[in-house]
Amino acid sequence: AAVPLRAQTNPTGTISGKVVDQEGLPVPGATVTVQSPAMQGSRSATTSANGDYIIPFLPAGEYEVTTQLTGFKTVKQTSRVSPSASVTVSPRLIVSTVSETVTVTGHVEEEFGQKASVATNFKEDLIDKLPTNRTFVAAAQLTPGVQNTGPNGGLAINGAMSFESLYVVNGVVVNENIRGQALNLFIEDALQETTITTAAVSAEYGRFQGGVIQAITKSGGNEFSGSYRATFDNNKWVKLTPYPNDKRTDKMIYTQEATLGGPIVKDRLWFFGAGRMTGNRVTAGTTFATNLNFDDTRNQKRGEGKLTWALNGNHTFKGAYTKISDTENGNFFGNIMDFDSLVNRATPQDLLSTNYTGIISPKFFVEGQYSRRRFTFQHSGSQFTDLIKGTLMLDQSRNTARYNSPTFCGVCDDERRDNQNVTAKATYFASTGSLGSHNVVFGFDLFDDKRFANNHQSGSDYRVYSTSVIIQGPTLFPVLDNRTFIRWTPIFVGSEGNRFRTYSGFVNDAWSFNKHWSFNVGVRYDKNSGTDSQGSAVVKDAAFSPRFSATFDPKGNGEWTVNAAYGHYVAAIANSVGDAGSAGGQPATIDFDYLGPAVNTGNPANPVPIAGALQTLFDWFNANGGTNRPTRGSPSIPGLNTHIDNTLKSPNSREITFGVTRRLGTRGAVRLDGIFRKFRDFYASRADTTTGKVQDQFGRSFDLRLVENTNDLKRSYRGMNLQISYHAFDRLNLGGNYTLGELKGNVEGENGGSGPIQDTILRYPEYFDRRWNYTEGDLNADVRHKVRAWASYEFPVPDAIGRVNLGVLQYFNSGTPYGAQGTVDTRPYVTNPGYSNAPATVNYYFTARDAFHMDRLWRTDLALNYAHKLGVKKAELFLRGTVVNAFNRKGLTNFWGGINSELDLGCGTGGCISTTVLTNANNNTVARFNPFTETPVEGVNWRKAPTFGQPTSRFAYQTPRTYQFAVGFRF
Numbered sequence: 001a002a003v004p005l006r007a008q009t010n011p012t013g014t015i016s017g018k019v020v021d022q023e024g025l026p027v028p029g030a031t032v033t034v035q036s037p038a039m040q041g042s043r044s045a046t047t048s049a050n051g052d053y054i055i056p057f058l059p060a061g062e063y064e065v066t067t068q069l070t071g072f073k074t075v076k077q078t079s080r081v082s083p084s085a086s087v088t089v090s091p092r093l094i095v096s097t098v099s100e101t102v103t104v105t106g107h108v109e110e111e112f113g114q115k116a117s118v119a120t121n122f123k124e125d126l127i128d129k130l131p132t133n134r135t136f137v138a139a140a141q142l143t144p145g146v147q148n149t150g151p152n153g154g155l156a157i158n159g160a161m162s163f164e165s166l167y168v169v170n171g172v173v174v175n176e177n178i179r180g181q182a183l184n185l186f187i188e189d190a191l192q193e194t195t196i197t198t199a200a201v202s203a204e205y206g207r208f209q210g211g212v213i214q215a216i217t218k219s220g221g222n223e224f225s226g227s228y229r230a231t232f233d234n235n236k237w238v239k240l241t242p243y244p245n246d247k248r249t250d251k252m253i254y255t256q257e258a259t260l261g262g263p264i265v266k267d268r269l270w271f272f273g274a275g276r277m278t279g280n281r282v283t284a285g286t287t288f289a290t291n292l293n294f295d296d297t298r299n300q301k302r303g304e305g306k307l308t309w310a311l312n313g314n315h316t317f318k319g320a321y322t323k324i325s326d327t328e329n330g331n332f333f334g335n336i337m338d339f340d341s342l343v344n345r346a347t348p349q350d351l352l353s354t355n356y357t358g359i360i361s362p363k364f365f366v367e368g369q370y371s372r373r374r375f376t377f378q379h380s381g382s383q384f385t386d387l388i389k390g391t392l393m394l395d396q397s398r399n400t401a402r403y404n405s406p407t408f409c410g411v412c413d414d415e416r417r418d419n420q421n422v423t424a425k426a427t428y429f430a431s432t433g434s435l436g437s438h439n440v441v442f443g444f445d446l447f448d449d450k451r452f453a454n455n456h457q458s459g460s461d462y463r464v465y466s467t468s469v470i471i472q473g474p475t476l477f478p479v480l481d482n483r484t485f486i487r488w489t490p491i492f493v494g495s496e497g498n499r500f501r502t503y504s505g506f507v508n509d510a511w512s513f514n515k516h517w518s519f520n521v522g523v524r525y526d527k528n529s530g531t532d533s534q535g536s537a538v539v540k541d542a543a544f545s546p547r548f549s550a551t552f553d554p555k556g557n558g559e560w561t562v563n564a565a566y567g568h569y570v571a572a573i574a575n576s577v578g579d580a581g582s583a584g585g586q587p588a589t590i591d592f593d594y595l596g597p598a599v600n601t602g603n604p605a606n607p608v609p610i611a612g613a614l615q616t617l618f619d620w621f622n623a624n625g626g627t628n629r630p631t632r633g634s635p636s637i638p639g640l641n642t643h644i645d646n647t648l649k650s651p652n653s654r655e656i657t658f659g660v661t662r663r664l665g666t667r668g669a670v671r672l673d674g675i676f677r678k679f680r681d682f683y684a685s686r687a688d689t690t691t692g693k694v695q696d697q698f699g700r701s702f703d704l705r706l707v708e709n710t711n712d713l714k715r716s717y718r719g720m721n722l723q724i725s726y727h728a729f730d731r732l733n734l735g736g737n738y739t740l741g742e743l744k745g746n747v748e749g750e751n752g753g754s755g756p757i758q759d760t761i762l763r764y765p766e767y768f769d770r771r772w773n774y775t776e777g778d779l780n781a782d783v784r785h786k787v788r789a790w791a792s793y794e795f796p797v798p799d800a801i802g803r804v805n806l807g808v809l810q811y812f813n814s815g816t817p818y819g820a821q822g823t824v825d826t827r828p829y830v831t832n833p834g835y836s837n838a839p840a841t842v843n844y845y846f847t848a849r850d851a852f853h854m855d856r857l858w859r860t861d862l863a864l865n866y867a868h869k870l871g872v873k874k875a876e877l878f879l880r881g882t883v884v885n886a887f888n889r890k891g892l893t894n895f896w897g898g899i900n901s902e903l904d905l906g907c908g909t910g911g912c913i914s915t916t917v918l919t920n921a922n923n924n925t926v927a928r929f930n931p932f933t934e935t936p937v938e939g940v941n942w943r944k945a946p947t948f949g950q951p952t953s954r955f956a957y958q959t960p961r962t963y964q965f966a967v968g969f970r971f
Helices: 124-129 136-141 610-623
Strands: 013-018 031-035 042-046 052-058 061-068 074-081 086-088 101-104 118-123 166-169 191-199 212-217 225-234 252-265 269-286 293-312 315-331 343-346 349-361 364-377 392-395 401-403 415-431 437-452 462-466 468-472 475-479 485-488 498-512 517-531 537-539 542-552 560-570 590-593 642-644 652-664 668-680 682-686 693-695 701-703 705-710 715-729 732-745 785-794 803-813 821-824 842-845 857-869 876-884 962-970
Touching: 013 031, 013 074, 013 437, 031 052, 042 052, 052 349, 052 364, 052 415, 052 437, 074 086, 118 124, 124 191, 124 857, 136 166, 136 191, 136 212, 191 668, 462 475, 462 610, 475 610, 517 560
Parallel strands: 013 086, 074 101, 166 212, 392 462, 642 705
Antiparallel strands: 013 052, 031 042, 031 061, 061 074, 118 191, 191 212, 225 252, 225 962, 252 269, 269 293, 293 315, 315 343, 315 349, 349 364, 364 415, 392 401, 415 437, 437 498, 462 485, 468 475, 485 590, 498 517, 517 537, 517 542, 542 560, 560 652, 652 668, 668 715, 682 705, 693 701, 715 732, 732 785, 785 803, 803 857, 821 842, 857 876, 876 962
């Protein structure tokens, strides 16, 4: 059974336990030896005077554990070691006068353990048999408490925001720097197994509030092994959705994967390499509202190389390098309405890691790791910088859908998002008489988050929010009137690159008191040291994170275990938030009302094209003061009116868990966990009568905003996770889980475009009432019921024919909530207390936050696997066919959408459905009302836009029936 995760170095496991005789008394001096195909050579330990032993740094795999002592029968048993887990093997020796060996048959290994840490482990073999896309994120989505309901389908774990989890491959953090999502720095056939820890996490892990998803890749062995796989997709094999003008391109898409590993010197030096090529992978997309079809063509190559060197039985070195080249023609950002919003870009990545483990003595062990990840955006944005072709336009009447020019600037500086990580730790194993054994780990962790970006929001640094758009076939004609506004997003100071470092120290004691009680006691200290993109120190906070858990085994035989845990988790400072006060590379946001000639109002017979409309708009703008005009609402000017408060600290959460596990004989187990989390210290931007004012170089006055933390916002999660794993008989394995959860509050805290955001609850408080501006209820990421159930069945066919396996995966999710929220102008009803830039509009919830729900989602996926031996050692041919959504259900997916495979582009940053509400702020035909004294009437003071609740793209629907097959060989 596993105990808490180890620090985020290259994850290895531990086998430990207590050797006793037939009377239950400790046996000192016994030799415990472990061997595995996953490990170079063998490892041994001698039991202490109390019968305790420990064998650390074991690569994940199947182990034979042999216990020997003269005068006793030799005991052999097998055990599975998972990444970063400690397995307990406590053999009972029987006196014997002759040399004799006893083989002990253990229980079937399930996907979850019995200790307090709520962790689920998926091995490559199961993931390959089931109809998944074989990534470590796909494995995480099978885990209870994990929902893919964050922006862009990001994973929200036990109520945390989707950017607040930790993704680790071979001990290296692969989170993207801004939105926190996992980068695909792996080859699927190289993955060995994935562990997802969602609660009761050891103090050795930090900088997260959600969970820890860690995967390891293969390392070679004493025998040569490898594989080749060709996977075949075709968009024609994907059924059409109900979305208008949905279409498919009939073109075969190939993905090739290859792996090879083996010995350079047996038991000393192993190698492993893997590669993946997609060729030109074409995905058909459809624009929003205009329903135009376009191709997104992506060509990606991935490569991985790894060496493992055992200097001797006590010292091991590992080095790995992964490189990705990635080009994409047809990329887009948000919901787009035309082809001019598409871009051709490249996003190369690479990853380097080195690791050392050393057994200094039978009781003292050390480990160190260095890693570096680099990620670059090249040409990602508009290729034009002039006012006509370089200006991004957005349609206020259609969920701010985008047109005319791509988001961002593709001819400005490349953007780099990198990190470095140095970890060192030591372990001391103490065996005592009356107080049991202690496995004490203490260490240091330095994480360096680096970003260089001149973050131009468009090619021209202008965005125009048109009141509406007239659509005539593929041609768009913007409607400009006094509801239109111009957004200027200049960068006043170039970026020097930012760095946000976290210095961490931790100590953790895995304490095995006796056969009934075990504890995990730890504390972590994290200190932030942030330098913004102008080189100024902005963040210097620090926090302690205590963790405690206890496990009680009433019978001392593992049949029942009861767990309880408390954890305090502290996130890292979000890069974009910590840099918000810097002018370096950061765009200002300055809005101006358009009060010029009306364009295309009243449905003209010959509407003015985009170029003419923009020319009219900018001619008026520049003739009437241009950027020196009075602003619309409150500008945000990094480095001028936005400052980082000197008290800014990391958001954090407190967690309480209770659990019980019951072993079902030797065939399986069932586990039930209750989890409660409360989140604190949210990011907010404050501007009130106490924050003061600042002036620019022209003497214009602006209200000062301070980026700080607040607990005026609310977010909490309570959930119950039920897991079961059962080996019904030799050919049938069953597993699954059920999550009952509730995520409530009044803060979403993130969006698809920016990732983490600063909330506005403390900004201009006189201009809104929290009752209708910050309504509490179920949040967008809430999924009340989630079910994942699977079965793997081996058909009884003769060996001469081969092996045939059927994998079935059943999904169910209840619908995610959303409300009718619009903007209102409250300025006519508020006496300005002295602000320079009162807000032009504020948000208003016209319904409950959770008044509406997306569809309930059912899905049945199938996988058929066939393998035939070639008669040469372990060599075999294989065939894998999958059907996703076998019954072709057509429900609208969760609010933000999720991605099933690379055939899906996702809904974009605007969400999967339109939630546009018409008010007097964006439509002249809607009557004003006083939000402080009047209750708005639907149809009079507000109304849902015609598109409200409607899908924004075909990806708003759950993945339609999709066929895929793969062929290959392995040896």
